[in-house]
Amino acid sequence: MLIHKVSLTEMMNRIHNPGYSLGNVLDLYLERLGQLEPHIHAFVPEIDAKLHLDLEQEELLRSYSGEEMKPPLFGIPVAVKDLLHVDGLPTRAGSQLSAELLTGAQGSLVTKLRALGALIAGKTVTEEFAYNGPIATRNPHHTGHTPGGSSAGSAAAVAAGLCPLAVGTQTLRSVIAPASFCGVVGFKPSYGRVPLDGVLLLSPSFDTIGFFTQDLADMEAAAALLVPDWTAHSVEDPRRPVLGIPKGVYMELMSGEVKAVFEAQIAGLERLGYEVRYVKMPWEDELIYGNAMLRFIEGELARGHEHMFAEHRADYGVPVQEAILRGQQIPEEELEQCRRLQGTLRRDLKELMTQEGIDLWVSPAQGGTAPKVEDHNTGWSGMPAVWGFAGCPSVSLPVATIGELPLGFQCIGSYGEDEALLAWVREIGPHLNYKGTGA
Known part of the structure; x- marks a missing residue:
């Protein structure tokens, strides 16, 4: 190391x-x-x-x-x-x-x-x-x-x-x-x-x-x-935060090892008196599992590089070239529909947190530990992407290891409530440490 x-x-x-x-x-x-x-x-x-x-x-x-x-x-x-x-x-x-x-x-x-x-x-x-x-x-x-x-x-x-x-x-x-x-x-x-x-x-x-x-x-x-206009936030209520875990395909996007670590972390929190609620989410599983978000990104990438790509295409790497060519085929109407969905999901998540009494959404930060270099894989979008699509603030905490490699615990807050997110994370963080075999 x-x-x-x-x-x-x-x-x-x-x-x-x-x-x-x-x-x-x-x-x-x-x-x-x-x-x-x-x-x-x-x-x-x-x-x-x-x-x-x-x-x-x-x-x-x-x-x-x-x-x-x-x-x-x-x-x-x-x-x-x-x-x-x-x-x-x-x-x-x-x-x-x-x-x-x-x-x-x-x-x-x-x-x-x-x-x-x-x-x-x-x-x-x-x-x-x-x-x-x-x-x-x-x-x-x-x-x-x-x-x-x-x-x-x-x-x-x-x-x-x-x-x-x-x-x-x-x-x-x-x-x-x-x-x-x-x-x-x-x-x-x-x-x-x-x-x-x-x-x-x-x-x-x-x-x-x-x-x-x-x-x-x-x-x-x-x-x-x-962070502009940051206001120090203290959790005045001495209660512990209520934790939300999404139901559906979201919690299947991880390896068996990661799932075991996360379940052990959640069980430990429950023993300490934390309340955990499993919640049906206001998104379609296809948004998580499919390629709608990637198409959205490629469409915006293509438009942002329109003039430079036309003149310097040969200087782009093959993956980016291919992404821009795919993005050029995506109609503007589809991109506008995605932008509207972003706003809708942002509002729905905020309302759902209020309705269900959720202070923090939690999940593994990634579906696995760091892949080997020769695997040509730098991570998985499944666990963090949907929250970013909705614009929510999120934190990955280094509180677990599997073998020699770290695994983050992800906490997600309500849009615009970044200070509250870090305050709740400060409260929950000390109770999350998990050391796997070989650590």
Whole structure:
């Protein structure tokens, strides 16, 4: 295993200590990068990564040269998925297309990170345009296994301890799956909660910026800083949250091992007095089991790349080429129908939670542990995708292992109630640890 402990909150607390040195933080980062990056390949290669980091450090020291109060992320390395534009770094999006075609203006999230004092450690590896394609990144828990996709590099960088915080994006599964596989906390906020300006989009109706940290306290600190209009939320009622588990095909999309782990976790919660309700969901099983969501994404992908694809088709990877060609055949009426269904499902889920008294939906984060690299599988969309389709916030907690590999426990909240989700997760999280055989 290539795992080091790194705490965002501890690093934030040290910023104001006497003797704190930005140079020491950077030296430790570069030392770990030299040790670990040749094995996990979390970052998009740079011609001179040290020069880029030295320039970032110099800019910070110019801005905060005296004894004034330092910003909360002062000098802390943060990794950013290579779909987000970062001034001073090219955007390649896992593609062979020219960076001149892809790089654009830095968006508000990266600007906020820099205003908070963060050092942008580098761009992290993604599958091509977050859709599909070969990646070099490996799972720090076992380099013969995938870290997940498409936010592969961001999850691996945090799991290895290179950075205490990384930024990713999710369409179908791209925060929750790599968080589960890499044994870190992954948080996908409600759709639209974090602005998407300065991001190369796969599917504008789906895409959501998300975050990775090693533990929940760090994620709460990151959310408070980076999610607009974040309001600290405490659960005033001392009762435990009521947990909802979907009935139907949803809970069949997992291996027998994962099902056994999840059932053991739920049984443990019930012994502690948690109420669990099995609920008929307001969606058709075909939405989960079929390809309607994928068609929707491919249709939006095709429209977003219409002009660039027409001129540079040969530079696209085969999986993305094929997806765009399929997407071109999808009528606009079908896409509009999917968008209407998104809004309807969002409302129906909110009403169902009220009707059934559900505080959190829960499930495994993935249907299995990280596949082997040679399987060419970076995750399954079944468990996280439908919640993302409805725009709901979700969290994957690293609270189980099967053999040597992590498995996340997914908690899903009501749309727009991200603060309540993290508060309930804080309450339930300590009761979920499960260690499987061989762990």
